[in-house]
Amino acid sequence: MRKEFYTGHWFEAYKYFGAHKEQEGYVFRVFAPGAKGVSVVGEFSGWQEVSLSQEGSSGIFYSAPIEAESGQMYKYCVYTQSGSRVEHCDPYGFRMELRPGACSILSELGAYEFEDEEWMSSRSVCYTEAMNIYEIHAGSWKKKGEGEADWYTYEELADKLIPYVLENHYTHVELMPLSEHPFDGSWGYQNTGFFAPTSRYGTPEGLKKLVDACHKAGIGVIMDFVPVHFAVDSYGLKEFDGTSLYEYPHSDVGESEWGSMNFMHSRGEVRCFLQSAANYWLEEFHFDGLRMDAVSRLIYWQGDEARGVNGSTLEFLKTMNQGLKRLHPTAVLIAEDSTSYPGVTKPVEQGGLGFDYKWDLGFMHDTLEYFQTAPEYRSRDYHKLTFSMMYFYNEKYLLEFCHDEVVHGKATILQKMYGDYEIKFPQARAMYLYVMVHPGKKLNFMGNEFGQLREWDESREQDWDILKYPLHDAFHKYMIELNRIYKANDAFHDDYNPENFRWVDCHQEERCIYAVERKGEINTFVGLFNFSDEEQKEYQFVKEPEETCSVVMNTDWEEYGGATKKQNTESWLKSEKETVTVNLPPYSGILLRII
Numbered sequence: 001m002r003k004e005f006y007t008g009h010w011f012e013a014y015k016y017f018g019a020h021k022e023q024e025g026y027v028f029r030v031f032a033p034g035a036k037g038v039s040v041v042g043e044f045s046g047w048q049e050v051s052l053s054q055e056g057s058s059g060i061f062y063s064a065p066i067e068a069e070s071g072q073m074y075k076y077c078v079y080t081q082s083g084s085r086v087e088h089c090d091p092y093g094f095r096m097e098l099r100p101g102a103c104s105i106l107s108e109l110g111a112y113e114f115e116d117e118e119w120m121s122s123r124s125v126c127y128t129e130a131m132n133i134y135e136i137h138a139g140s141w142k143k144k145g146e147g148e149a150d151w152y153t154y155e156e157l158a159d160k161l162i163p164y165v166l167e168n169h170y171t172h173v174e175l176m177p178l179s180e181h182p183f184d185g186s187w188g189y190q191n192t193g194f195f196a197p198t199s200r201y202g203t204p205e206g207l208k209k210l211v212d213a214c215h216k217a218g219i220g221v222i223m224d225f226v227p228v229h230f231a232v233d234s235y236g237l238k239e240f241d242g243t244s245l246y247e248y249p250h251s252d253v254g255e256s257e258w259g260s261m262n263f264m265h266s267r268g269e270v271r272c273f274l275q276s277a278a279n280y281w282l283e284e285f286h287f288d289g290l291r292m293d294a295v296s297r298l299i300y301w302q303g304d305e306a307r308g309v310n311g312s313t314l315e316f317l318k319t320m321n322q323g324l325k326r327l328h329p330t331a332v333l334i335a336e337d338s339t340s341y342p343g344v345t346k347p348v349e350q351g352g353l354g355f356d357y358k359w360d361l362g363f364m365h366d367t368l369e370y371f372q373t374a375p376e377y378r379s380r381d382y383h384k385l386t387f388s389m390m391y392f393y394n395e396k397y398l399l400e401f402c403h404d405e406v407v408h409g410k411a412t413i414l415q416k417m418y419g420d421y422e423i424k425f426p427q428a429r430a431m432y433l434y435v436m437v438h439p440g441k442k443l444n445f446m447g448n449e450f451g452q453l454r455e456w457d458e459s460r461e462q463d464w465d466i467l468k469y470p471l472h473d474a475f476h477k478y479m480i481e482l483n484r485i486y487k488a489n490d491a492f493h494d495d496y497n498p499e500n501f502r503w504v505d506c507h508q509e510e511r512c513i514y515a516v517e518r519k520g521e522i523n524t525f526v527g528l529f530n531f532s533d534e535e536q537k538e539y540q541f542v543k544e545p546e547e548t549c550s551v552v553m554n555t556d557w558e559e560y561g562g563a564t565k566k567q568n569t570e571s572w573l574k575s576e577k578e579t580v581t582v583n584l585p586p587y588s589g590i591l592l593r594i595i
Contacts, residue, residue: 002058008268008316011323013276014195018092019074021108025065028052030090031269032241033059035078040066041087042074049077073103075235080242089192089235091273095204096180096196102235104196112208114286116215123220123288123330125356126171127396128494130487131441133222134170135402136161137187138178138201141446143461148184154197154206158213165219168449169483172220174291176403178207179226179277182233184458187403189226189293190260192236194277211286220288222332223281227274227320228294229260237261246270253302265298266312275320282328289332292355296339305339314353321354332356334398345396360397360440363388364405371431372416375512375533382509385434389503392439396496399435400443406456414451425451425471426562426587429478429555430529433589436486437516437527439495450476474561485552485591491520504541511536513584524594525552530584537583543594549575553591562588
């Protein structure tokens with residue numbers, strides 16, 4: 001253990017450090033090499049200090065077994081070389097009290113028995129399978145009341161979330177960070193408890209029940225993981241032993257742009273801490289993957305390409321991802337990375353960083369900017385929508401409209417559409433069909449699916465009442481059907497095979513028409529799009545003489561809030577021996593099945 005810990009190659013440090021129940025009681029271990037001394041205080045000792053002993057000069061302080069019970073609170077008291085005494089939560093603590101409290105809570109590993117063997121044995125990374133992720137913030141998807149702390153527990157959330165995910169035909173749920181954090185407004189991205197599920201929503205056992213229930217329902221569960229930085233609160237990791245133990249010692253690189261502290265990934269013990277935390281969530285909670293936040297900060301110094309590649313952090317990433325894939329081959333590792341650094345989704349053995357997927361932030365920005373533009377300028381910007389396929393096969397991309405796109409004055413996805421209220425809906429319907437037809441796995445943030453108009457606020461639940469308005473209700477029904485079509489048809493799943501995609505037409509600049517083909521083992525689909533504000537009549541494309549053509553979806557159908565009668569196909573589509581002729585309504589998309 002000792003060598004692996006100091007050199008940064010250990011993935012199970014959480015099984016040694018922290019508080020662990022043994023036959024005679026709980027044993028506490030904490031790494032604090034710069035400390036003069038360490039003690040533990042807790043409910044079990046009447047909050048009287050119990051001194052810890054150091055293992056030689058290892059920097060590891062430990063206790064003899066202490067008689068204690070699961071659920072009791074505790075802290076470490078760290079005495080620094082300067083003579084100060086600072087109380088800290090346990091860096092490896094498995095549970096914490098609700099903010100503003102800062103105590104760790106004794107919790108046993110392995111107390112919960114999962115019942116998801118069938119799911120775990122058959123899951124995959126979904127390269128050739130459907131992956132349509134519903135991203136949520138657990139505290140503001142739905143709430144019990146109007147108060148900021150009226151959260152559902154993990155178990156209660158499972159009862160409400162699972163039926164909704166099934167009804168909406170998503171394949172996975174992605175939960176914004178659940179590791180303990182002091183400030184609600186950080187959304188979980190500034191942590192103090194990297195091994196502790198936030199107590200806002202209950203206990204570690206409750207979270208395991210949520211994941212287990214999702215698996216029994218056939219739903220994968222991904223969690224945001226934050227390996228770049230941590231909260232500055234004094235009871236957390238900052239200057240843990242009186243020195244910069246977890247962070248860089250110099251503020252110019254030690255402090256992040258978010259007011260948090262940057263991990264010093266060149267230190268082996270820090271690497272073990274982070275990669276053990278990643279392993280912990282996959283191993284102990286059966287999460288199906290991790291979406292890793294701010295990967296650009298791990299590639300370049302402070303995320304700035306001009307400052308150059310950070311070799312230490314790159315080495316950390318490679319070691320962590322390679323180790324996680326060795327331990328959990330079917331767990332999904334997703335990079336939130338805005339850089340053009342090559343090989344992010346290549347295996348480490350082939351010179352890459354070892355992620356399975358990378359968010360396509362370029363696609364997201366180009367697509368949303370296009371639909372924010374007035375229609376008279378879309379001919380000019382036509383190839384903003386075709387550019388993504390110029391680089392798509394360089395990585396395994398995931399197309400996302402995440403929480404970051406609906407906050408801080410950016411407006412919601414529906415609001416971003418050009419024009420007044422009524423004409424935003426047909427554009428959003430057509431855009432989402434285009435996203436589904438475009439290669440790449442999918443992610444959509446909560447509220448996007450029914451046309452949320454208020455920017456996301458972590459203290460309020462989504463505006464579910466908006467579904468009483470016909471356009472929003474119809475839009476939601478449209479999104480449900482779109483998700484169903486995507487999930488049910490293999491033509492939309494084999495994203496990284498170039499033979500699965502073809503531009504039928506991407507040179508209708510003046511008419512703002514696009515035509516895309518997706519080819520599967522069973523069916524071939526063609527998506528036709530008119531992103532102009534005028535009807536485009538008698539658009540034609542060529543097919544084989546023996547092929548037949550049927551309409552799967554028209555975004556302008558009345559049931560979705562459009563103007564086209566579903567039963568009146570012959571008035572706008574003619575399929576002849578070698579051609580298909582279509583009238584395309586303004587701001588519309590049509591999905592055809594070719595057999």
